[in-house]
Amino acid sequence: MMDSLSYPDVTQWAVPFFIAAILAEFLWIAIKGRGGRYETRDAVTSLIMGAGSVASGILLGFIAWGFFMVLWRITPLDLGTSIWVIILCFVLDDLRYYWVHRLGHRIRWVWASHVNHHSSQHYNLTTALRQTWTGTFSFIMIIRAPLVLLGFHPALVLFVGGINLVYQFWIHTEAIGKMPRWFEAVMNTPSHHRAHHGRNPRYLDCNYAGVFIIWDKIFGTFVPEQKDDPVDYGLVFNIASFNPLRVAFHEWVAIYRDVTQPGLSWKQRLLYALAPPGYSHDGSRDNSETIKAKHLIRNPNDRGTPGF
Amino acid sequence: MPLQILLILVVGGIAAVAVLLHLTGRSRQTYLDEGKARAAWSRQFPEQPAARVLVAQNGKAALVAPEAGQPPLGLVWSFGADAVARDLQHLHLSKTARGLQLQFSDFGAPRANLRLNPAEIEQWHRIIAAQSFDAASGEQSNTAGRPS
Numbered sequence: 001m002m003d004s005l006s007y008p009d010v011t012q013w014a015v016p017f018f019i020a021a022i023l024a025e026f027l028w029i030a031i032k033g034r035g036g037r038y039e040t041r042d043a044v045t046s047l048i049m050g051a052g053s054v055a056s057g058i059l060l061g062f063i064a065w066g067f068f069m070v071l072w073r074i075t076p077l078d079l080g081t082s083i084w085v086i087i088l089c090f091v092l093d094d095l096r097y098y099w100v101h102r103l104g105h106r107i108r109w110v111w112a113s114h115v116n117h118h119s120s121q122h123y124n125l126t127t128a129l130r131q132t133w134t135g136t137f138s139f140i141m142i143i144r145a146p147l148v149l150l151g152f153h154p155a156l157v158l159f160v161g162g163i164n165l166v167y168q169f170w171i172h173t174e175a176i177g178k179m180p181r182w183f184e185a186v187m188n189t190p191s192h193h194r195a196h197h198g199r200n201p202r203y204l205d206c207n208y209a210g211v212f213i214i215w216d217k218i219f220g221t222f223v224p225e226q227k228d229d230p231v232d233y234g235l236v237f238n239i240a241s242f243n244p245l246r247v248a249f250h251e252w253v254a255i256y257r258d259v260t261q262p263g264l265s266w267k268q269r270l271l272y273a274l275a276p277p278g279y280s281h282d283g284s285r286d287n288s289e290t291i292k293a294k295h296l297i298r299n300p301n302d303r304g305t306p307g308f
Numbered sequence: 309m310p311l312q313i314l315l316i317l318v319v320g321g322i323a324a325v326a327v328l329l330h331l332t333g334r335s336r337q338t339y340l341d342e343g344k345a346r347a348a349w350s351r352q353f354p355e356q357p358a359a360r361v362l363v364a365q366n367g368k369a370a371l372v373a374p375e376a377g378q379p380p381l382g383l384v385w386s387f388g389a390d391a392v393a394r395d396l397q398h399l400h401l402s403k404t405a406r407g408l409q410l411q412f413s414d415f416g417a418p419r420a421n422l423r424l425n426p427a428e429i430e431q432w433h434r435i436i437a438a439q440s441f442d443a444a445s446g447e448q449s450n451t452a453g454r455p456s
Binding site for chain 2: 009012013015016018019022023026030037038039040041042043044047048051054058121122126232234237238239240241242246249250251253254294295298
């Protein structure tokens with residue numbers, strides 16, 4: 001069984017491409033006068049979040065790596081590194097990404113790590129880089145465990161995960177409308193992912209895919225972007241700070257404040273950390289289900305349309 | 309990739325994007341008129357339509373009364389090219405040299421620094437302290453006292 005195997009860190013090698021693509025998108029928007037918006041502080045915050053995420057990976061990556069290597073020593077399986085194994089690993093890892101992403105929106109503890117990616121009211125290529133600093137603390141790396149236990153080497157699992165993230169960069173744009181129909185049917189695209197970033201009731205908790213949109217279609221979470229309901233980007237309750245520290249930690253602080261408020265049962269404290277975002281012990285807050293229900297009361301004609 | 313090269317790319321890239329955006333006018337804050345303020349409020353609080361709106365002279369903030377005579381009031385303010393909104397509960401209100409500062413107990417929205425003209429400073433302070441647009445004239449006492 002191989003112990004030492006290494007692949008390039010594709011997200012680091014993609015940095016020059018990221019910068020060039022951001023400049024190209026900005027110039028395209030500036031020249032054409034359409035296809036998105038840029039704002040200085042929003043973009044700089046997103047870029048700093050991206051840099052911080054890379055730094056966090058360098059500093060804390062050893063924790064996930066150590067966990068995967070323990071699993072690699074345990075498993076009797078070794079699928080090797082043939083091209084077919086790499087392709088299979090990529091597809092299965094994308095399924096893994098779908099569930100990680102879905103859990104990231106449905107478990108507040110994981111959402112606290114992911115929320116910063118949705119905290120911009122803009123949607124451009126810099127938004128793609130507004131990544132978490134606290135992924136390690138969400139413990140969501142355990143979802144990768146089955147891949148390693150099935151015999152995919154940890155280095156391969158991280159390699160295909162990196163390719164997955166690099167793929168998702170280009171879909172964070174309004175400059176591309178729709179791709180060809182066959183592509184939209186199978187792949188995650190700017191249109192599908194714009195819907196995912198929407199705070200409109202229709203688009204809450206949809207389109208979790210990384211590369212292949214088929215997972216959303218299989219598991220019932222696909223909502224196509226609607227021309228008559230333009231995507232409103234950001235959070236249901238938007239933050240009002242460009243400070244990267246506040247962007248990175250605001251939901252963790254909110255969890256702490258909720259969990260430590262006096263007069264709660266232990267179950268209620270646990271639910272403030274683990275229930276879907278919007279849980280409250282007294283029903284004073286809205287989650288995505290109640291937001292959709294209230295929207296339908298105000299807009300009954302939307303009942304039965306995508307997302308409702 | 310060598311760490312030094314990565315560092316240069318990241319720092320240089322962020323600086324280049326920041327300078328380019330600023331020099332091409334992408335640092336301007338959004339201007340709120342009454343319609344935009346109402347829309348921004350409705351976007352955040354769709355179940356509480358704005359009954360009355362008072363926009364600051366510089367167009368950077370607006371006070372909102374969701375229902376006539378009913379506290380709490382709300383605030384919409386420019387946030388870069390966009391706007392954010394909060395209701396005015398559990399806040400610390402203070403005067404500054406150029407306006408008012410509202411400190412919220414919200415880590416994601418710690419404060420709003422409002423630049424107001426001298427007349428607006430007094431007027432807005434009275435309204436927020438009393439949680440009532442009726443306090444604008446200064447004839448009513450500040451009794452509601454929601455801000456702390």
